[in-house]
Amino acid sequence: MTRSVRTRRPVRLAAVGAAALLALSACSSSDDSDSGSGKSDPSASASASSKVSGDITVFAAASLKESFTTLGKEFESAHPGAKVTFSFGGSDSLAASITGGAPADVFASASPKTMKVVTDAGGNATAPATFVRNQLEIATLPGNPDKIASLKDLTNKDLKVVLCDKTVPCGAAAEKALTASKLKLTPVSYEEDVKSALNKVVLKEADAAVVYKTDVKAAGSKVEGVEFPESAGAVNDYPITLLKESKNTETAKAFIAFVQSAEGQKVLTAAGFLNP
Structure with missing residues (x-):
C-alpha cells in the first residue's frame, strides 16, 4: 500500500503540471488569435482618422x-x-x-x-x-391675412408678390409651375436667391413669395405656408x-x-x- 501511495503522488503532480501548461498555452494562443483578428488596430484607426x-x-x-x-x-x-x-x-x-x-x-x-x-x-x-x-410653397404673412389659397390667387393685382429670379432654381421652378397652370404673374421684384425672396415677406415688404417648403419651415412663425398642387410638377x-x-x-x-x-x-x- 505504501508503494501504491508513493507511485500515485508523482502521477498527480505530473497531471497538474500538464494542465497548467495547457492553460498557459491556451492563453497564449488566445492572445495571438486576438492580435490577428478583426479587432481595430489603434494605430490604423488613427491613420484613417488623420485623413x-x-x-x-x-x-x-x-x-x-x-x-x-x-x-x-x-x-x-x-x-x-x-x-x-x-x-x-x-x-x-x-x-x-x-x-x-x-x-x-x-x-x-x-x-x-x-x-x-x-x-x-x-x-x-x-x-x-x-x-x-425640394418642393415649392407659397409663403404669406403670418395668419395669411390675404386669404391666399392657391397659385392663381397670386395673380391678384392688389397683392405684392415676390419671386426668385428665373436664373436661379427656385425661380425656374416657379416659372415652370406658372406656365403649366397657364397663369401670368408680374411680381414686384425678382430676388437673387430664395432667402432674399422669403425675407421680403418676413420684413412685410411683400404679401407673398414663392419659395421652397424648407424655407417656410425654417422661418417658423415669421411666415405661413400655403401648399399648391402645381408644385408637384416642379420639384427640384x-x-x-x-x-x-x-x-x-x-x-x-x-x-x-x-x-x-x-x-x-x-x-x-x-x-x-x-x-x-
Whole structure:
C-alpha cells in the first residue's frame, strides 16, 4: 500500500503540471488569435482618422443654409481635426464663381441645370449625385391675412408678390409651375436667391413669395405656408459633387458621404427636404 501511495503522488503532480501548461498555452494562443483578428488596430484607426482633417470649403444653395450648418457642426464633431466653411447663395452665382476660379472643395446645387454649368466647364467636377429634392410653397404673412389659397390667387393685382429670379432654381421652378397652370404673374421684384425672396415677406415688404417648403419651415412663425398642387410638377433635384480643384479631397469626400448617410438624410428630411 505504501508503494501504491508513493507511485500515485508523482502521477498527480505530473497531471497538474500538464494542465497548467495547457492553460498557459491556451492563453497564449488566445492572445495571438486576438492580435490577428478583426479587432481595430489603434494605430490604423488613427491613420484613417488623420485623413479626414484640415479645412474644406463648401459652396451650397441658399436653401441648404440651416440644414448644412447643422451637418457641418456634426461632421466637425465626428472629425475633430476637420473644419467646414460654407458659402451660401443662389446656385447660379455659386456656379459662376466656381467656373471663374473661386477655391472650393464641394458644390451642392439646387438644380441639375446649375450643376451642369460647373461640370461642363472644363471638367471642374466629378460625377454629381442627387442627395435630396425640394418642393415649392407659397409663403404669406403670418395668419395669411390675404386669404391666399392657391397659385392663381397670386395673380391678384392688389397683392405684392415676390419671386426668385428665373436664373436661379427656385425661380425656374416657379416659372415652370406658372406656365403649366397657364397663369401670368408680374411680381414686384425678382430676388437673387430664395432667402432674399422669403425675407421680403418676413420684413412685410411683400404679401407673398414663392419659395421652397424648407424655407417656410425654417422661418417658423415669421411666415405661413400655403401648399399648391402645381408644385408637384416642379420639384427640384439637388446634386452634390467633389470639385476637381479641391485641395483636401479626402475630407471633401468624407463630407459628401456624411451628407448622403442615414444621419445626414435624417437632418435633411427633418428640415423638409424630400428623399432623392
